[in-house]
Amino acid sequence: MAMTETMTINMGPQHPSTHGVLQLVLELDGETVVKATPHIGFLHRGIEKLSEHRTYHQVIPLTDRLDYLAPMHNNLGYCLAVEKLAGITDQIPERAQVIRVIMAELTRLKSHLVWLACHALDIGAMTVFIYCFRERERIMNFYEQLSGARMTSNYLRIGGLMADLPDGIEKEIREFVEEMPTHIDTYEGLLTGNKIWQKRIIGVGVISAEDAIDLGVTGPSLRGSGVDWDLRRDQAYSGYENYDFQVAVGQDCDTWSRYLVRLVEMRESCKIVRQALDRLKPGPVLADVPKICLPPKKDVVNTIEGLIHHFKIISEGFKTEPGEIYVGVENPKGEVGFYLVSDGSAKPYRMRIRPASFINLQALPMMVEGSMIADVVAVIGTLDIVLGEIDR
Amino acid sequence: MSEHVDVAKLREKFAAAVLDVSEFRKETTVVVQKEEIVPICRFLKEELGYNFLTDLCGVDYLGKSPRFMVVYHLYKISGHQRLRIKAPVEEKTPRIDTVSGVWATANWLERECWDLMGITFAGHPDPRRILLPEDWEGHPLRKDYPVQGPEREPYQGRLS
Numbered sequence: 264m265a266m267t268e269t270m271t272i273n274m275g276p277q278h279p280s281t282h283g284v285l286q287l288v289l290e291l292d293g294e295t296v297v298k299a300t301p302h303i304g305f306l307h308r309g310i311e312k313l314s315e316h317r318t319y320h321q322v323i324p325l326t327d328r329l330d331y332l333a334p335m336h337n338n339l340g341y342c343l344a345v346e347k348l349a350g351i352t353d354q355i356p357e358r359a360q361v362i363r364v365i366m367a368e369l370t371r372l373k374s375h376l377v378w379l380a381c382h383a384l385d386i387g388a389m390t391v392f393i394y395c396f397r398e399r400e401r402i403m404n405f406y407e408q409l410s411g412a413r414m415t416s417n418y419l420r421i422g423g424l425m426a427d428l429p430d431g432i433e434k435e436i437r438e439f440v441e442e443m444p445t446h447i448d449t450y451e452g453l454l455t456g457n458k459i460w461q462k463r464i465i466g467v468g469v470i471s472a473e474d475a476i477d478l479g480v481t482g483p484s485l486r487g488s489g490v491d492w493d494l495r496r497d498q499a500y501s502g503y504e505n506y507d508f509q510v511a512v513g514q515d516c517d518t519w520s521r522y523l524v525r526l527v528e529m530r531e532s533c534k535i536v537r538q539a540l541d542r543l544k545p546g547p548v549l550a551d552v553p554k555i556c557l558p559p560k561k562d563v564v565n566t567i568e569g570l571i572h573h574f575k576i577i578s579e580g581f582k583t584e585p586g587e588i589y590v591g592v593e594n595p596k597g598e599v600g601f602y603l604v605s606d607g608s609a610k611p612y613r614m615r616i617r618p619a620s621f622i623n624l625q626a627l628p629m630m631v632e633g634s635m636i637a638d639v640v641a642v643i644g645t646l647d648i649v650l651g652e653i654d655r
Numbered sequence: 656m657s658e659h660v661d662v663a664k665l666r667e668k669f670a671a672a673v674l675d676v677s678e679f680r681k682e683t684t685v686v687v688q689k690e691e692i693v694p695i696c697r698f699l700k701e702e703l704g705y706n707f708l709t710d711l712c713g714v715d716y717l718g719k720s721p722r723f724m725v726v727y728h729l730y731k732i733s734g735h736q737r738l739r740i741k742a743p744v745e746e747k748t749p750r751i752d753t754v755s756g757v758w759a760t761a762n763w764l765e766r767e768c769w770d771l772m773g774i775t776f777a778g779h780p781d782p783r784r785i786l787l788p789e790d791w792e793g794h795p796l797r798k799d800y801p802v803q804g805p806e807r808e809p810y811q812g813r814l815s
Binding site for chain 1: 679680682684706707708709710712714715726728732735737739758759760762763764767771784785786787788795796800802
């Protein structure tokens with residue numbers, strides 16, 4: 264008569280499939296997972312504490328490093344929150360709103376390309392990884408042309424953008440989104456009809472809609488379970504109400520469903536970028552609020568008011584009314600929110616970041632108990648977690 | 656604003672526990688007594704339909720009494736409504752009941768609040784640190800914790 268006991272193994276912080284420094288302690292009965300405990304905090308940098316000692320403008324580069332695969336979305340969420348706190352949401356120019364939407368959707372494409380590449384690579388499809396990263400290089404080229412950096416862009420400012428689009432980039436972006444659906448067809452051709460992919464994905468990582476809502480899951484992971492909720496449509500920000508797009512909702516509550524949801528989201532992002540490029544008209548890209556937004560350089564060197572405002576904004580920052588606000592945006596990973604408490608001074612008294620990946624990761628033990636180790640890898644991929652956002 | 660309908664119903668049911676209602680930039684905040692937080696949350700979830708706990712965090716108002724405020728951001732998915740509930744927690748006994756029985760997502764969020772702020776959640780199924788190592792001493796997000804970390808010379812230069 265055999266005596267069985269469970270074996271506890273460590274899927275360490277350094278592991279090719281854990282998408283960052285995530286430690287999973289798995290209690291196994293043979294190959295089946297009995298209990299999974301995530302251990303996080305290896306990338307904790309204290310961004311919330313640091314932001315209490317910096318002016319509102321100086322926090323923007325810190326937000327880049329949260330979800331480092333979708334940096335412009337974090338910038339967008341933070342800038343929208345500070346603009347709402349300062350009361351200048353109506354004064355953001357139209358051109359800045361449209362460019363923000365273009366960059367947000369290109370960032371969504373970028374993030375979903377990494378998701379697909381790493382998810383497929385973990386399961387064994389290496390070609391998809393190379394193809395997705397080839398397209399991602401083109402988006403990173405756009406980032407570099409706009410802001411100077413491929414990943415941590417720091418492109419958005421409170422009241423608008425850092426700088427206008429360089430010449431010729433509109434044509435390049437348009438060409439890119441015209442051919443992107445063909446590339447998505449290629450990825451689908453490699454994966455969707457593939458029997459191995461289907462066997463690894465269908466029925467894995469099931470989470471029902473009630474459990475997902477109870478556990479606070481947001482984003483494509485929630486929409487894959489059949490809950491029709493998208494902040495771009497329901498609590499529209501930055502002009503999203505002007506664009507015509509569909510929200511993908513899956514029915515099967517498993518990894519297959521989430522895979523299809525994200526593929527549709529990639530196609531819809533191309534559609535939104537095309538509509539936004541059509542809406543683009545010449546104009547200013549930074550709000551004309553001298554106390555908050557940096558004046559243009561020619562005013563700084565030629566006029567005394569420009570010089571004084573520049574000096575004051577850089578050295579002291581701008582003061583806001585005491586109060587608190589919360590703004591959530593639809594990040595590729597889920598709802599990323601910024602809760603700012605202001606005590607009337609130039610620095611945020613408390614900045615709280617609602618981390619979508621942290622809360623999505625909470626659902627992992629439930630989705631994985633009872634499946635095999637190989638399914639753990641598939642579920643980590645499908646939850647699309649980013650440790651920068653989990654640990655902050 | 657229709658949020659006030661829900662706040663009015665909350666006030667009707669828990670008249671003694673609702674301490675303050677305020678509105679800023681079209682967002683409603685309700686301050687309630689911490690002793691009644693679980694019945695209030697249950698009422699909001701089951702009767703009024705706030706089935707999604709977006710966020711749970713703590714804020715340290717050093718120098719004011721009560722020192723801490725636990726902030727709950729709620730969302731009604733069907734009605735697209737947000738609501739903020741705050742519960743003051745004083746410094747001498749920083750304890751409040753856990754709402755992880757109402758929304759399962761509160762589990763990790765309360766662990767993080769304990770880890771970084773030092774607010775204990777009575778009845779929590781798993782009260783461990785989550786972001787910092789288990790043997791860390793202190794609660795870094797409190798205002799009296801140095802930003803450069805413990806056991807280091809205070810930073811002498813400008814922070815901004």
